[in-house]
Amino acid sequence: MNIRKLTLLMVSLAMLLSACHKDLGDYDINMPGTPQVTNLDSVYMANVGDSLIIKPTISNVDGAEIELQWRISVINGPELNFVGPALRTIFGLEAKRYQARLTVYNKTNGMKYFHNFFIEGATDFAAGTAVLSIEDGTTQLSFVKPDGSVQARLYRAIHGEDLPSNPKNLFLLRNRFTNNSIMGYWIITKNGGVALDANTMLLNPKYPNSLKDNFFLAPDEIEVGSIVAHPQGVMMGIINGSFYGGTTNTWDQSNTYGMFGLPSEGDYQLASSFVMNFSQVNGQTFNYFIAFDKNRKQFLRFNFYGGPMYFGTQYSVNSTSIFDPINVGLDLVQMIQLNGDDTFAYCKAADGQLYELKFNVEFNGPFTFKPQHKRLFIRPDLINEDTKWQGANNGVIYIASGTKVYRYNPLNQEVRELVTNFGGKKITMIKISDDQESLMVGTEGTIYFVNIGVGQYGTFIKKIEGIPGTVVDMTIR
Secondary structure (H helix, E strand, C coil): CHHHHHHHHHHHHHHHHHCCCCCCCCCCCCCCCCCCEECCEEEEEEEEEEEEEECCCCEEECCCCEEEEEEEECCCCCCCEEEEEEEEEEEECCCEEEEEEEEEEEEEEEEEEEEEEEEECCCCCCCCCEEEEECCEEEEEECCCCCCCEEEHHHHHHHHHCCCCCCCEEEEEHHHHHHHHHEEEEEEEEEEEEEECCCCCCCCCCCCCHHHHHHHCCCCCCCCEEEEECEEEEEEEEEEEEEEEECCCCCCCCCCCCECCCCCCCCCCCCCCEEEEEEEEEEEEEEEEEEEECCCCEEEEEEECCEEEEEEEEEECCCCCCCCCCCCCCHHHHHHHEEEEEEEEECCCCCCCCEEEEEEECCCCCCCCEEEEEEEECHHCCCCCCCEECCCCCCCCCEECCEEEEECCCCEEEEHHHCCCCCCCCCCCCECCCCCCEEEEECEEEEEEEECCCCCCCCEEEEEEEEEEEEEEEEEE
């Protein structure tokens, strides 16, 4: 390239740069104003089952059409999305931290502005009282906080649907053999049940969360007679007239722990009431069950060897002069064991007479049945299909009938009405506290706590109000 051409090229380049510089100076660019967001925190605490409301203030929008879009990211599930001027929802996620984002969408010019924050899932369920009730035919789960405030109709609020009908029991299962580790809640109904995580009240992610799914091989139909919580954190009891026990042969964090296998094999059809006896002596565990065959009208023995096993009438009877346990000839109404020893069975004859049978058993070997007495029950007028029973370690039995609760002492047959007035409402639940010092009494809308300690006959302690419907069961955590 000669000198003349190089000079022309440099001049052209200089003119081009000068023109561009002048062209930039000719434009006036107006960027849209950025919406200002206030009242939006970086972290929000959200209690499971409570309302979560986030309502920021948006300014500097100059009349533009603004839409607020909300997103909550869930690692193990679909993200949650909402649109509206505020985020309003019942917080039903687990007690974890979640990333969230507010998108301010200017629909006028299509611009979007992003604001990240966190939601810290917390739970109010670490301590308090879970309550099962029935309200106008609908099963309800509520939770009472330590301060006495009631989170009513909790299951519906979290899950958006109702529990199965005809509620019977509410259990908080704990495994005594692993430092009382909590397995979760079970709500048992006449024909089903639901398992919930104890910290979130969500369907339990570890284990089968319906009673039907809790069977390795579920029967075509399920009718629960009665179920109890076993100290190993599983359920055992009578379903379809047969005895079932949750498996304890695996690690309690296995998703099959507590599932029902086949029922205890045998030729029997059980009445709904039974006794579970569990004790530990010098590091050795003893566990047996007393049940009643409603067809043959006889007491049956079940032992626990990795699960309940049927032994029927394989026991000796020290005397049949009082009554014959293999041929009782009566229909069982209720069976209660006191102090892991004395057992009382209340049985009805064909003529309607109600008898009290007292006996002791040794079902850990040498397998004996010892009848103690058979007599007419002193207050048959208190007993009907709605009567509630509770046996105490001090040897007395509490009986709820109609609107009153009675203290019955089998030693002298004294029947004494508790002194607290329960508002003239029908008693629908009674339950003794773990320390045996108080009795919880459930009615419509209310749970009463009364003193049954030494020398006390049900003096009022406190009450919880605001329970939806009539109380069926409760458990304290």
